[in-house]
Amino acid sequence: MNDIVIKAENIGKYYRLGQINTGMFYSDARSWISRRLGIEDKTLKIGESVGDKKGVWALDDIDFEIEQGERVGIIGKNGAGKSTLLKIISRVTVPTKGRIGIKGDVASLLEVGTGFHPEMTGRENIYLNGSILGMKRAEINEKIDEIIAFSEINEYIDTPVKRYSSGMYVRLAFAVAANLDSDILIADEVLAVGDAEFQKRALGKMNDLSKGQGRTVLFVSHRMNAVKSLCNTGILLDKGKIVLRDEIDKCINRYQSGLYDAKTSTDLSHYNNEFFDLDDFRLVDGNGNELTQPVENGGGAFVRIELDMKKVHHAFTTGYAIYNADGTLMYWSYLTDDYDENNNVSEGRNILTGEIPAHFLNEGEYFIYFSASLHYIQWIVNPEEDSPCLKLHIQGGLSDSPFWPARRPGVCAPVLNWTVEK
Amino acid sequence: MKFEDIKWDTLIDAKKNPFALDLGQVYEYRDLIRIFVKRDIAATYKQTVLGPLWYIAQPIFTTIMFIIVFRHVASVGTDDIPPVLFYSVGTILWSFFSSLLTSQARVFYANKEIFGKVYFPRLTVPIAIIFGESIKFLIQFFVFAIIYALYLFKGYGYFISVRVLLLPLVIVWLILMASGLGLIISSITTRYRDLAMALAFFLSMFMYATPVVYPLSEVSGNLRTFICLNPITAVLECFRYSCFGTGVMAPEMILYSAVCTLVFLFGGLILFNRNEKAFVDVI
Numbered sequence: 001m002n003d004i005v006i007k008a009e010n011i012g013k014y015y016r017l018g019q020i021n022t023g024m025f026y027s028d029a030r031s032w033i034s035r036r037l038g039i040e041d042k043t044l045k046i047g048e049s050v051g052d053k054k055g056v057w058a059l060d061d062i063d064f065e066i067e068q069g070e071r072v073g074i075i076g077k078n079g080a081g082k083s084t085l086l087k088i089i090s091r092v093t094v095p096t097k098g099r100i101g102i103k104g105d106v107a108s109l110l111e112v113g114t115g116f117h118p119e120m121t122g123r124e125n126i127y128l129n130g131s132i133l134g135m136k137r138a139e140i141n142e143k144i145d146e147i148i149a150f151s152e153i154n155e156y157i158d159t160p161v162k163r164y165s166s167g168m169y170v171r172l173a174f175a176v177a178a179n180l181d182s183d184i185l186i187a188d189e190v191l192a193v194g195d196a197e198f199q200k201r202a203l204g205k206m207n208d209l210s211k212g213q214g215r216t217v218l219f220v221s222h223r224m225n226a227v228k229s230l231c232n233t234g235i236l237l238d239k240g241k242i243v244l245r246d247e248i249d250k251c252i253n254r255y256q257s258g259l260y261d262a263k264t265s266t267d268l269s270h271y272n273n274e275f276f277d278l279d280d281f282r283l284v285d286g287n288g289n290e291l292t293q294p295v296e297n298g299g300g301a302f303v304r305i306e307l308d309m310k311k312v313h314h315a316f317t318t319g320y321a322i323y324n325a326d327g328t329l330m331y332w333s334y335l336t337d338d339y340d341e342n343n344n345v346s347e348g349r350n351i352l353t354g355e356i357p358a359h360f361l362n363e364g365e366y367f368i369y370f371s372a373s374l375h376y377i378q379w380i381v382n383p384e385e386d387s388p389c390l391k392l393h394i395q396g397g398l399s400d401s402p403f404w405p406a407r408r409p410g411v412c413a414p415v416l417n418w419t420v421e422k
Numbered sequence: 423m424k425f426e427d428i429k430w431d432t433l434i435d436a437k438k439n440p441f442a443l444d445l446g447q448v449y450e451y452r453d454l455i456r457i458f459v460k461r462d463i464a465a466t467y468k469q470t471v472l473g474p475l476w477y478i479a480q481p482i483f484t485t486i487m488f489i490i491v492f493r494h495v496a497s498v499g500t501d502d503i504p505p506v507l508f509y510s511v512g513t514i515l516w517s518f519f520s521s522l523l524t525s526q527a528r529v530f531y532a533n534k535e536i537f538g539k540v541y542f543p544r545l546t547v548p549i550a551i552i553f554g555e556s557i558k559f560l561i562q563f564f565v566f567a568i569i570y571a572l573y574l575f576k577g578y579g580y581f582i583s584v585r586v587l588l589l590p591l592v593i594v595w596l597i598l599m600a601s602g603l604g605l606i607i608s609s610i611t612t613r614y615r616d617l618a619m620a621l622a623f624f625l626s627m628f629m630y631a632t633p634v635v636y637p638l639s640e641v642s643g644n645l646r647t648f649i650c651l652n653p654i655t656a657v658l659e660c661f662r663y664s665c666f667g668t669g670v671m672a673p674e675m676i677l678y679s680a681v682c683t684l685v686f687l688f689g690g691l692i693l694f695n696r697n698e699k700a701f702v703d704v705i
Contacts, residue, residue: 099433099434108540115535
């Protein structure tokens with residue numbers, strides 16, 4: 001067993017909601033004194049008592065251990081407590097209760113470029129930012145060439161950073177942070193900045209730091225692809241509690257299906273609106289029977305939508321969006337994709353059936369979200385926000401060829417036409 | 423393995439002693455202090471025409487104004503000290519005090535971004551402010567020393583003596599008082615912003631309740647007691663005493679001011695320490 005480098009016991013973080021104080025010294029002093037003396041607090045509204053002031057446990061009795069060299073992805077919905085946890089470990093904020101022991105130095109990349117001063121040059125800012133992150137002057141002297149090289153802004157390094165483009169700024173900042181010599185690295189969505197090229201390089205550097213140099217990494221991101229490629233274990237948080245502490249794949253799957261479960265428990269009538277009532281949304285086979293088992297990829301899966309149209313609009317369209325288990329959008333499909341006047345909804349009951357293409361998706365789980373909109377005018381049901389969800393499991397049947405029985409590399413696995421000329 | 427059995431480098435505990443200062447850690451981060459000082463000084467005067475000359479220009483012009491207004495218009499006495507020396511000491515000491523106090527009072531507000539994102543010993547920032555402001559003061563004091571030397575050559579030699587050895591002590595006294603008071607205010611301003619706005623106004627009023635433009639010997643009776651209740655009065659009088667051998671050196675006034683300084687300093691440190699942990703969630 002590897003050494004334990006982080007151990008958390010009963011960590012809790014309480015946030016008071018709403019206004020923390022009245023904002024006026026006089027009222028607060030009065031309120032404080034009356035609390036101390038145990039007399040009625042006149043600053044509270046009638047019927048209110050001190051205990052009524054509501055708060056929330058952003059983290060609630062969390063225990064975990066992290067071993068040397070582990071690359072932990074912390075995932076969960078917004079407000080699950082991910083960032084709070086990182087802030088506590090990186091000592092930006094203190095826990096309300098509990099304790100954490102840490103072995104080794106911690107470097108946090110909670111936001112790149114923290115403390116950059118616009119009037120100072122790139123070189124001066126490397127020293128400033130590096131020192132803030134805990135580097136000694138000697139260490140920075142040693143690494144400065146490497147940092148400048150990584151940032152790719154050689155000729156501008158002695159120019160004040162206020163003259164930098166935002167891309168240069170981010171590159172310099174990341175270069176400093178990525179060259180920290182720390183045992184434990186904490187990163188929060190840092191890779192979400194910069195252009196695609198930079199993101200790739202940054203992710204590569206993170207990979208190098210963690211896998212290549214065996215450092216312990218804690219990483220928070222909403223991009224499951226990034227988490228999956230970087231981390232080997234995960235902590236799944238929900239409402240301030242740990243739901244699962246396991247391998248990263250298991251955590252991600254549980255997270256995705258958790259999102260799905262939350263959706264299926266919602267009544268479809270929740271999505272009724274001025275244009276239609278959504279009476280049915282399900283996956284069916286070629287005979288119209290509901291799909292409950294995994295299907296082969298040779299076709300035979302359809303999305304069935306039943307609408308009771310109350311108001312017909314010329315721009316109305318409906319369809320579905322399909323995501324894979326990593327959360328990548330595969331495609332959108334709409335009823336109006338092939339423009340045909342007769343093939344549209346009319347007032348009253350409409351049953352729409354949309355096919356899932358054969359031999360196109362790869363093996364795995366997919367999440368299908370209902371979508372409806374007035375095209376280019378407004379969303380009625382936005383698949384990226386609040387929309388009913390179906391789960392499709394594709395297993396086998398990737399092609400008619402016996403050579404491809406299982407999951408293929410790549411996001412999709414289309415079977416395409418080839419010709420051979422002799 | 424049990425928590426207690428492991429030797430941790432860092433222990434984060436909700437039940438931490440509010441009086442622990444972690445000065446060892448502050449020393450570890452001495453390079454950061456140095457760089458903060460450099461940043462504050464460099465950043466203030468980049469893209470200005472006069473640059474660091476502003477450090478000197480400010481007290482010179484203020485001294486000239488004081489001479490005109492208080493010496494020639496209002497005919498306020500100067501304890502027989504040449505007005506140039508009298509007013510320049512007053513103005514550089516007061517500006518040291520007020521800008522140190524103001525900078526310390528803004529510690530949390532000015533650094534909220536960075537405090538919210540990275541951990542480093544927070545005490546490095548007020549310490550860097552002390553160094554930065556002291557450098558500014560020393561430059562001004564150097565100019566004052568040159569003028570002082572000129573007066574000595576002209577035959578005012580009677581006012582120099584071993585008393586000048588007290589000067590460093592008086593300067594440390596002033597630094598501790600201004601910083602302590604500033605940290606108290608900074609901790610309160612994280613919750614009550616208006617205090618920061620009131621501060622500038624209050625300080626400019628307060629200058630007149632301090633013997634900056636007049637010597638304490640010029641006032642008497644109740645007014646004198648009132649001015650002696652101001653803890654900075656003793657600092658200014660002692661400073662003038664070490665430079666010129668004049669001034670009121672009442673022991674009870676000095677003791678009172680020393681006690682105030684200690685109260686401000688410890689109060690400021692305790693509040694700062696408590697606040698540095700909680701303020702990220704408040705501001």
